[in-house]
Amino acid sequence: MSELKADLLVIGAGSGGLSVAAGAVQMGASVILLEGHKMGGDCLNFGCVPSKALIASGKAAYAQAHASAFGVADAKPKVDYAATKDHVADVIATIAPVDSQERFEGLGVQVIREYGSFISPTQVQAGADVITARRIIIATGSSPFVPPVPGLETVPYETNETIFELREQPEHLLIVGGGPIGMEMAQAHVRLGCKVTVIEGMKVLGQDDPETAAIVIEKLKSEGVEIAEGAMADEIRGKAGAIEVVAKDGRIFKGSHLLMAVGRKPNTDKLNLEAAGIETTRRGIKVDDRLKTTNRKVYAIGDVAGGLQFTHMAAYHAGLIIRSALFGLPAKMRTDHIPWATYTDPELAQVGLTEAQARAEHGGNLEVVRFAYNHNDRAIAERKTTGLIKAMVVRGRPVGVSIGGYQAGELINLWALVLANKMKMKHVAAMVAPYPTIGEINKRVAGAYFSPRLFESYKVKKIVGFVQRWLP
Numbered sequence: 391m392s393e394l395k396a397d398l399l400v401i402g403a404g405s406g407g408l409s410v411a412a413g414a415v416q417m418g419a420s421v422i423l424l425e426g427h428k429m430g431g432d433c434l435n436f437g438c439v440p441s442k443a444l445i446a447s448g449k450a451a452y453a454q455a456h457a458s459a460f461g462v463a464d465a466k467p468k469v470d471y472a473a474t475k476d477h478v479a480d481v482i483a484t485i486a487p488v489d490s491q492e493r494f495e496g497l498g499v500q501v502i503r504e505y506g507s508f509i510s511p512t513q514v515q516a517g518a519d520v521i522t523a524r525r526i527i528i529a530t531g532s533s534p535f536v537p538p539v540p541g542l543e544t545v546p547y548e549t550n551e552t553i554f555e556l557r558e559q560p561e562h563l564l565i566v567g568g569g570p571i572g573m574e575m576a577q578a579h580v581r582l583g584c585k586v587t588v589i590e591g592m593k594v595l596g597q598d599d600p601e602t603a604a605i606v607i608e609k610l611k612s613e614g615v616e617i618a619e620g621a622m623a624d625e626i627r628g629k630a631g632a633i634e635v636v637a638k639d640g641r642i643f644k645g646s647h648l649l650m651a652v653g654r655k656p657n658t659d660k661l662n663l664e665a666a667g668i669e670t671t672r673r674g675i676k677v678d679d680r681l682k683t684t685n686r687k688v689y690a691i692g693d694v695a696g697g698l699q700f701t702h703m704a705a706y707h708a709g710l711i712i713r714s715a716l717f718g719l720p721a722k723m724r725t726d727h728i729p730w731a732t733y734t735d736p737e738l739a740q741v742g743l744t745e746a747q748a749r750a751e752h753g754g755n756l757e758v759v760r761f762a763y764n765h766n767d768r769a770i771a772e773r774k775t776t777g778l779i780k781a782m783v784v785r786g787r788p789v790g791v792s793i794g795g796y797q798a799g800e801l802i803n804l805w806a807l808v809l810a811n812k813m814k815m816k817h818v819a820a821m822v823a824p825y826p827t828i829g830e831i832n833k834r835v836a837g838a839y840f841s842p843r844l845f846e847s848y849k850v851k852k853i854v855g856f857v858q859r860w861l862p
Contacts, residue, residue, distance in 0.1 A: 391518050394500070396422040398715065399514060399523035401506040401661070404431020406692035406704030407529030408489055413712045415498045422523065423494060424516050426505030426660070430489035432531050432550075432693075433701045434482060440554040441574055443481040445733055447474040448581035452613075452735070459773050469583045471559035478554050508666035511685055525687055525715040528661065528675060529704065532654040532693035539566075541626040545633055547648040560584045560647035564635055566623050567651035568594030570732040573606070575649060576615045577734050586615045587643050589635055591622035595732065599744040602778055602794030606738050609776065618643065656694045671696055679722045680714055681707060689715065700730055726789075727810035731799035736777055739802035742790030742809050748782035757783045761835040763795045768826040772796065779835050781805075786814045797828045804832050815839045 398414050400407045403425035415421045428435045451467040458464045487493060491501045504517035514521045534549035536542070548556060550571055563579050565572045568590030580586045588594060594617055595603040611617060621637040626648070628634045635643045656674035663669075669676040669684040674696025681689045689711055692704030706728065713721040729741035748756050763769045763777030777795020781788050791805040808818060818836035823829050 391520060394422060394519050394521045396420045396500070396521065396523045398422070398525050398527060399506075399521050400424070400527045400529060401514065402431065402529035402531060402657075402692075402694075403429045403489070403494075403501075404529060404531045404692065404704065405433050405701045406531075406708050407431070407527065408494070409705050409708030410527050410529065410691070410711050411494060411499050412497060413708065414716055415494075417712070417716055419716055420500075421498070422500045422502065422521055424502050424504060424506040424514075424521075425491075426503065429491055429494075430486060432533070434485060434489055436551045436554065438701050439482055439485055440478045441550070441571070441578075442733060443478040444474060444554065444578045445574060445735075447477055448578040449735060451583070452581045467583075469559070471582060472557040474582060475554065475557050505660045507660055507662045508668075509662070511666045512687065525689065527711055527715070528683070528688065528690040528694055529692050529708075530657040530661065530694045531704075532656050532674075532699060534650065535653040535655040536650050537623070537652055539623045539626050542650075545626050545628055545648065546630045547626075547633075547650050549650050553649055556647075560645075561631075562587070562645035563647045563649060564589060564633060564643055564645035565649045565651055566590075566635060567649075567653070568617065568619070569597070569651065569653070570595070572649070572651035573610065573732060573734055575651065577610050577613065580610075580613055580615050585645070587645060588615060588617045589621045589623060589637065589643055590617070590619050593619055595738065598732070598738055598740055599746075599780075599792035599794075601745070601780070602738060602740075602792045605776060605778060605794035606732070606734050606736060609736060610734065654693060654699055656696060658694060673697075680720075681710060681723060698725060698728055698730070700728070703728055727806055729802045729806040731802060733799060736774070736795045737793075737798035739793045739798035740791070741802050741805050742788070743782055744790060744792060745780065745782055748784070748790050752782075752784045752789065755784050756789075757839070759783060759835055759839045761831055761838050763831065765834070766826075766828065766831050768828050768830070769796060771826065772828075774828075779831050781815070781835050781839065783815055783839055786816065787812065788815060788818075795831075801829065801832055804829075 397419040398421045400411045400423045411421050411423045451469055454465045454467040494501050502516050506514045506516045509515050562585040565576055565588045568588050576586045576588050623635050624638040625636040631646050633645055633648045667685045674694050675683055675690040677690050677695050683690050691707035693699045710721040713719045726742055732738040760780040764775040769775050774796035779793045782790040793801050815836045821833055823833045
């Protein structure tokens with residue numbers, strides 16, 4: 391057994407852990423990085439990257455079948471499901487070198503391919519090595535939560551960790567869970583020629599604004615996705631190729647394959663956190679607003695910290711850790727400016743408060759302004775006119791933006807910038823957007839905020855009339 395020492399020990403080589411390790415080592419800190427599974431973590435291997443690659447395959451198939459609106463004959467796509475998975479694997483392989491052990495060792499990080507387990511408040515064991523570090527960063531992420539539904543243990547099922555390796559095209563895919571993962575996979579598979587049923591115990595896309603979520607839900611239904619809400623899974627039975635999900639209300643859903651997509655659980659099992667005096671909650675490791683655990687030398691970031699579970703959230707956490715652990719500077723976490731997106735077609739995006747949240751928090755001081763996609767010239771040209779952006783504004787300052795429509799994930803970037811820097815609607819209105827772009831939608835919703843103040847104001851009209859009478 392060997393003893394190792396470093397300034398920083400990072401446990402987990404997913405998005406957050408890699409960002410901390412790369413930043414710290416390039417700023418002169420000695421860094422040890424532990425990873426017992428795959429470099430790149432969930433995002434590269436089982437999450438963001440493969441899902442978006444499969445979604446791209448679905449978009450290509452859909453475009454072939456719906457080209458006539460552009461003067462091009464529709465063609466029935468010939469989908470090779472196994473080949474779409476080759477595409478997914480190639481995308482992963484193309485990005486993998488950026489997250490590879492070789493790259494990080496080249497940067498000067500000592501990479502150990504073992505899981506880490508605390509043996510004391512200041513020591514972590516990884517295989518034959520015992521590591522002591524000035525600061526320890528837990529970045530172990532999360533994994534699929536599989537609920538204990540009776541019968542599930544006897545039936546073959548997929549999760550996001552296995553679905554991208556499935557090469558046999560499902561005839562009828564049952565998806566338990568109507569969150570972002572479930573809905574993205576539903577649309578991708580129906581576009582690739584599968585029958586799809588989404589089984590959700592409450593409301594699909596229930597964490598998003600209902601008005602913008604409805605745009606996405608109706609589109610998926612129009613493409614053939616069957617959506618069953620209020621259908622809490624009570625029993626699962628059958629065998630490979632013939633699976634049944636029985637809901638508590640008695641409804642029975644039959645299919646050939648089953649995907650469980652009901653949520654995530656923090657990866658803490660292997661860490662032996664008790665030995666380090668680190669407390670947990672139901673959602674993950676307990677941290678303060680500086681991401682410190684109950685052990686003052688240990689931080690937790692990303693999914694395992696129990697907050698918003700997004701790759702970009704882990705990257706944001708990593709920046710805070712660099713500031714705090716390396717430079718000893720104050721760095722408090724905030725979440726009001728963190729955006730998220732669901733990559734269905736159309737997309738769904740949110741930053742800050744939804745309308746319901748804003749009304750509860752700000753009451754009568756809230757103004758909600760809307761702009762529909764069908765008034766945007768580029769959306770008309772692209773035949774992407776089904777969509778809506780709405781901004782929640784309090785005294786000129788946006789506190790939340792919801793978008794359901796084409797390129798919503800791109801449009802939300804501007805509003806993330808606005809909220810992060812506490813800017814006002816006047817700053818968005820002052821922007822000049824190139825014509826014709828989808829991005830003009832952002833400026834137009836700002837215009838919708840100011841229009842009543844300019845064009846319906848008696849005071850403004852009176853001033854203009856006075857000036858016009860006196861201008862030479």
